[in-house]
Amino acid sequence: GESVGLHLPTLSVQEGDNSIINCAYSNSASDYFIWYKQESGKGPQFIIDIRSNMDKRQGQRVTVLLNKTVKHLSLQIAATQPGDSAVYFCAENLGDSWGKLQFGAGTQVVVTP
Amino acid sequence: EPEVTQTPSHQVTQMGQEVILRCVPISNHLYFYWYRQILGQKVEFLVSFYNNEISEKSEIFDDQFSVERPDGSNFTLKIRSTKLEDSAMYFCASGVGRYTEAFFGQGTRLTVV
Numbered sequence: 001g002e003s004v005g006l007h008l009p010t011l012s013v014q015e016g017d018n019s020i021i022n023c024a025y026s027n028s029a030s031d032y033f034i035w036y037k038q039e040s041g042k043g044p045q046f047i048i049d050i051r052s053n054m055d056k057r058q059g060q061r062v063t064v065l066l067n068k069t070v071k072h073l074s075l076q077i078a079a080t081q082p083g084d085s086a087v088y089f090c091a092e093n094l095g096d097s098w099g100k101l102q103f104g105a106g107t108q109v110v111v112t113p
Numbered sequence: 114e115p116e117v118t119q120t121p122s123h124q125v126t127q128m129g130q131e132v133i134l135r136c137v138p139i140s141n142h143l144y145f146y147w148y149r150q151i152l153g154q155k156v157e158f159l160v161s162f163y164n165n166e167i168s169e170k171s172e173i174f175d176d177q178f179s180v181e182r183p184d185g186s187n188f189t190l191k192i193r194s195t196k197l198e199d200s201a202m203y204f205c206a207s208g209v210g211r212y213t214e215a216f217f218g219q220g221t222r223l224t225v226v
Binding site for chain 1: 117119139141144147148155156158168169176206208211212213214218220
């Protein structure tokens with residue numbers, strides 16, 4: 001889900017379980033979507049991206065699903081590990097280039113042993 | 114693995130002073146970006162740069178801001194007269210092309226006092 005201000009939605013996951021992080025995007029004209037992971041004190045780290053002509057894309061332990069009908073994006077992480085603890089941001093392209101992005105507020109993922 | 118590097122990691126400056134934030138994009142990348150993240154808020158697009166000129170800029174990127182690629186490796190963001198509200202993490206990002214993912218640096222924390 002999305003949030004503004006200081007309060008980030010938090011997803012607590014047990015190590016080894018699968019995680020699903022959801023994101024609602026705003027612009028129906030967006031044709032590129034991307035997930036970033038941000039650990040404390042670091043910059044956003046690329047996880048996976050997807051174009052609007054796809055509805056699913058898989059990477060290593062991660063899957064992104066795109067539902068354009070309801071403007072919804074999700075990130076699935078398989079077999080979540082302690083190193084997956086971070087804030088996860090979805091982003092959509094704002095303009096023609098894929099580097100001009102509008103970020104969501106982020107979801108804090110906490111992996112417990 | 115190639116990465117975007119930013120210096121300094123933390124800069125403290127007095128209100129009204131000029132600051133220059135420095136970035137070295139990944140070497141074969143042609144598209145460059147600056148973003149900022151005010152504490153507790155979303156990552157926000159500031160400007161994109163290609164072929165030695167600004168491609169797009171947000172409404173945040175007013176006349177107080179400028180960007181430059183002074184040589185073949187550096188990409189800088191200058192804030193001419195800093196305000197308290199300029200305090201934020203500033204992220205540089207780069208991409209190979211217009212339609213490729215953007216990779217972010219670790220950020221510079223700017224504190225205006």
